[in-house]
Amino acid sequence: MNPTAAHHPDPAWRGRITATLIALLLLWPLLVASEFKPWILLDAQSLASTWHFLASFIPPAHSAEFLTMIVAATWQTIAIATAGLTLALLGAIPLTLLATGSLSVSRLESGRMRPAGAVVRQAARWLLVLLRSVPELVWALLLVRIVGLGPTAGVLAIALTYSGMLGKVYAEILESSEAHTTRSLLRNGSGRMVALLYGALPAAASELVSYTTFRWECAIRGSVVMGFVGAGGIGQRMDESMKMLAGDEVSSMLIIFVALVACADLVSTFLRKRLG
Amino acid sequence: MSFELNSVCVRHASAHRSAASHALTDVSLSVTQGEQIALIGPSGAGKTTLLHTLACAHRTASGRFTIFGTDPWALGHAERHALRARLFLAPQTPPLPPRQRVVTAVLAGRLPQWNFRQAFASLIRPRDPDAAYHALARFQLQDKLYARVDRLSGGERQRCGMARLLVSNADALLVDEPRSALDPTLAQQTLAVLQQEATGRNATLLCSLHQVELALANFPRIVGLRDGRIAFDVPRAAVTQAMLAGLYRNSVELHSSPVAAPVPHIEVQF
Numbered sequence: 251m252n253p254t255a256a257h258h259p260d261p262a263w264r265g266r267i268t269a270t271l272i273a274l275l276l277l278w279p280l281l282v283a284s285e286f287k288p289w290i291l292l293d294a295q296s297l298a299s300t301w302h303f304l305a306s307f308i309p310p311a312h313s314a315e316f317l318t319m320i321v322a323a324t325w326q327t328i329a330i331a332t333a334g335l336t337l338a339l340l341g342a343i344p345l346t347l348l349a350t351g352s353l354s355v356s357r358l359e360s361g362r363m364r365p366a367g368a369v370v371r372q373a374a375r376w377l378l379v380l381l382r383s384v385p386e387l388v389w390a391l392l393l394v395r396i397v398g399l400g401p402t403a404g405v406l407a408i409a410l411t412y413s414g415m416l417g418k419v420y421a422e423i424l425e426s427s428e429a430h431t432t433r434s435l436l437r438n439g440s441g442r443m444v445a446l447l448y449g450a451l452p453a454a455a456s457e458l459v460s461y462t463t464f465r466w467e468c469a470i471r472g473s474v475v476m477g478f479v480g481a482g483g484i485g486q487r488m489d490e491s492m493k494m495l496a497g498d499e500v501s502s503m504l505i506i507f508v509a510l511v512a513c514a515d516l517v518s519t520f521l522r523k524r525l526g
Numbered sequence: 527m528s529f530e531l532n533s534v535c536v537r538h539a540s541a542h543r544s545a546a547s548h549a550l551t552d553v554s555l556s557v558t559q560g561e562q563i564a565l566i567g568p569s570g571a572g573k574t575t576l577l578h579t580l581a582c583a584h585r586t587a588s589g590r591f592t593i594f595g596t597d598p599w600a601l602g603h604a605e606r607h608a609l610r611a612r613l614f615l616a617p618q619t620p621p622l623p624p625r626q627r628v629v630t631a632v633l634a635g636r637l638p639q640w641n642f643r644q645a646f647a648s649l650i651r652p653r654d655p656d657a658a659y660h661a662l663a664r665f666q667l668q669d670k671l672y673a674r675v676d677r678l679s680g681g682e683r684q685r686c687g688m689a690r691l692l693v694s695n696a697d698a699l700l701v702d703e704p705r706s707a708l709d710p711t712l713a714q715q716t717l718a719v720l721q722q723e724a725t726g727r728n729a730t731l732l733c734s735l736h737q738v739e740l741a742l743a744n745f746p747r748i749v750g751l752r753d754g755r756i757a758f759d760v761p762r763a764a765v766t767q768a769m770l771a772g773l774y775r776n777s778v779e780l781h782s783s784p785v786a787a788p789v790p791h792i793e794v795q796f
Contacts, residue, residue: 355607359585364603434621437583438694439611439638444645448634452623525625 306497310505317502320487324506327483330401330476331469334408335462338469341381341413346420347443348374350450355436374417382414390476404481408469419461427454456525463518470510527595528698528730529557529580534589536572536579536754548587549575550754557730559697562721564741565734567751568774573734574618576751577700580732581615582606594697611638614696618703620687624676628667628686631675632658635694654693661692664719681708688716692723698730699723706736713737717744738770 290296349371356364389407397403424446432449440448451458477485484503491499536550550572557563565573578584579591582598591597593613598606614635622631629652636654637645644653652658655671662668665685670678678686684704691699701720705713717733721744724731735741741748742762750757750773757773758765 356603358583428623430617430619431621431623434615434617435634435637437578437581437610437615438635438696439607439609439613440634441637441642441645443642444637444640447645447649448626448630448637449621449623452626452630455625 303495303497306495307501309498310502311496311498312502316499320484320502320506323484323487324510326401327470327473327477327485328510330404330473330481330483331408331466334405334473335412335466335469337405337409338412338416338465339462341409342416342420345374345378345413345417346424347446349378349417349421350424350446355442358433358436375421378414378417378421380414382411382418384411386411386472387475387479390479390481394480399480399482401482404473404476404483407476407481408472411472412465412469416462416465420458423454423457423461424450427457456522459521459525460518463514463521467511467514467518470514474507527556528559528561528593529555530590530592530595531555531579532590534579534591535587536575536584537587539575539584548754550579553589553754553756555749555756555759557732559730560724560728561747562724562731562745563733563747563749564745565732565749565751566736566738566741566773567757571751572754573751574702575754577615577702577732577734580698581613581700582610583615612697614691614694614699616687616691616699616701616704618706620683622675622683622686624674626675628662628670628673628675628678629655629658631686632661632689632693635690635692639695657693658689661689662686664692665689665716681712684708685712685716688720691720695727696729697727699732701731701733703734703736705740713740 291300356367386407389410390403393403393406397406427450429450431453432445435445435449436442473481473483474485474488477483477487478489480486484506488500488503491503532554534550534553535548536553538547538549553576565576567573575584579586580593582593585599591599593609596609598609601609630649633648633652633654636657640648640653647653659668659671662671662685665688667682667685667689670682670686675683675686684706685708688701688704691701699720704716704720708716717740720731720733723729733741733745742765746762747760748762748765749759750769752773758769760769
């Protein structure tokens, strides 16, 4: 034992212990409120039913009839996600342009925006908050009542929520990108939109594309979830198979699902390499 | 008359409205169209601020200021921005996005004349690659026309930024230190191209330079700035050693001032 160590206690020790204990004490009510009881997973009855369901996963369903059906449903899911994201871009791009502060000519001159410009920018930001604060599932439930069951509700739901998310993050990417090039173009008399095209866009292109493909991946996942409330695609099929406890069908769909996300990842990597 | 300043004061870019300290104080300067002027002075004297003020990039706090006979800050927002298209400000760091191609970066000098549709189309297929080629050729960079900006060296980027100036059709060229990344020969050539261009289109040229000899050798009129004030504004023949010594006093010697208390010599061993 080292005799000198005992005489040099770490002054931070008590603080760390206290902070940890307080954090645990604060966490406890949250666990109670969320009814977190993981031991339920381990009681004999749950284990038996889990085992029964998981055992039916192997082998995955692979009859020709089922596969044609699932390929069509997968294609519909991809279509919902892509169409939804395209519509979202149509909404997000104009809102991004309104919300991006670094394109303000008046801020360049005196360090402040003109009041009118500031009001428009704030309004665009609030609209983006409103659009993305309602989850796509909730939009889908609302839209299913308006346009009826089917993919249209899914497409519109994705378009609404994702235009809010894309607009916010695009504006942030553009604002955090190198401002020097855009400012120089503005100082030399270019228009705002043109300065964006020639200054900020080439600087931020890779980040924008990367985020867009990530959102496309999320849209595929989102459209599956919306299938459960009747918005079509592979999600609706998965809901049916789940209800019939057809584990082999569920496992086939999960495999397709993993493959879809992996493909989206490949597309993203490819695009970023081209732009990097 | 391209610029007319009458006891103009300018605040620091980040300063508050009520801030007392000025980046430029009581600056009076009149520049006729087609004149070529070198701005010299120690770092932090306000050379860049003066160029930004002339380019309407920086609002004046007080004093009278006109460009081509009009007061830019009395104009509406859109008219003032249209006026900026007649001025070209080339910043010290070339404003080129690394992932852009040289041809696009150079043609960006034409943006004030293009509408949105033309500008957008030029991103897909360059609108006037020949103009970019000829501008680059004057700086011996013509074979970089379709290269990406991030493949250029620092000096090449700087000349690429100057090529953007050549394709613009501005009536006044405000150039901030055009030779900071260039070796002496290239610096001399670049300056010569700028001056030819300015003479050719009868444009006013204001150029800030760190190197006094280069300013005296090339520009007929020299403006010395110190602490945000104009120290002298004379033809080059009238510049004396005493004026230059006064302009740069304490700026270089600051670190080796003999008046300062002797600093104990500390040797660091690794």
